[in-house]
Amino acid sequence: MTTIKRTGGIVAIAAATALILTSCSGTTAASPTDVDPDGEVVPREISWLLSRPADGGVITAMEQIADEYAEDHPGFALNLITTPDRPSYIQKYETLAAANKLPELFDTDATPFAQKLADQGRMVDVDALLDDLGLADDYREAALNYQRFDDGSLYMVPFEFQLEYFWYNSALLEQAGVAVPATLDDFPAMCKALRANGITPIALDGQDQWPLERYMAYYPFRLAGPEYVQKLKNGDASFGDPAGRAAAEWLSSLGQAGCFQEGFSSTGYADAQALFTSGKAAVYNIGTWELSNLATEALDAGVRDSVDFFTLPTIDGAVTDDHEYVTPSGIGMAVNAKTYDPLVRDFLAFALERYPDVYAATGALSPTTTAATTIPDTATPLYSQAIEPADGVGPRIAMPWDTQLDPATNTRLQQELTLLVQGDTTPDEFIDTMDAALAENGK
Incomplete structure (x- = not known):
């Protein structure tokens, strides 16, 4: 049987963490490329430190697979150490890494x-x-690329694949006399027209901060490609560079046009979604993980038939293609080289072969191309339309910046973005503040 343990946060001491992590270099017992170690498969309990919803599709699928594996391997158990809250998880993960006590499997971006x-x-x-x-050939290129480090190396296995869209209410856009924006620069005019017709332009979960940070990533991705944020986090670029300045000015223009709902900074995830699904907001930027709420017959008929989506608009002079946008494969699973042995390899061989079919049966997109998504009985035609582009996305990804920047700079960025959109700071002030934060924390 699969065992599940939900443990509390481990109190971390940040300064000590960095020092201990440095001292742990070279302590692994096996080579990271020795992926087929000699020896017998001896069943035991192995653990997976993870940051995923306990009732989500990934955990549900892996519980089933672990139970199937245990039937033929008595004594095996998969201990899921879950901490869905991401900040608490990162604290626990980094503390265990510093103490050289990470389990066999662990989640990481x-x-x-x-x-x-x-x-x-x-x-x-x-x-x-x-x-x-x-x-290797079973996986979607974009799913693997999302997990890669800047040098192209791969140390995490993807268990998800998502497409992030701008969902919109076609009836509300028609009421305001506006079309779907062809470029990012069309957003302010769209927002003003919707506002003039008493419609909230864009529903935003400002409370969790990462949704607004997505908007910060869009203009640089189109203008300079995914390399910009890579250079930024390594101190080889500035927020004052053309890509960063364009993003700051665009975000400021969204705020001036009233694109987001009043009080967006205190609006949570569920309330932002409700603004859109109730027909009070015209646009909602979110991923296909919300298909069960957006493409379902359970939606009010007055909204259901008007819901559609568009992908990340381009800009004049874009260096990325229209079919390249935010296509995340979620937090990845790393395998601890120190504890890697014939059992871990044998279980992963079984699990990764079995996983795509089990996961796709839940209505989700598999990170591989080998399993067709099961469309729920209650789905509208939009469900199939939304997953269809998965096989045609490009290899370059608009990476979420919260997975790229160091924690201190990322926290400051999220705070400053809210002030920028609210008009409490100017683009120049935003750039100066963020460059100072990057200089202090980036290295």
């Missing part, structure tokens, strides 16, 4: 912290693992 672990040989090379298991 492709952050600078994770890059350090990989550089120290503490994570199994996933490119080598998938190739050895004969699964």
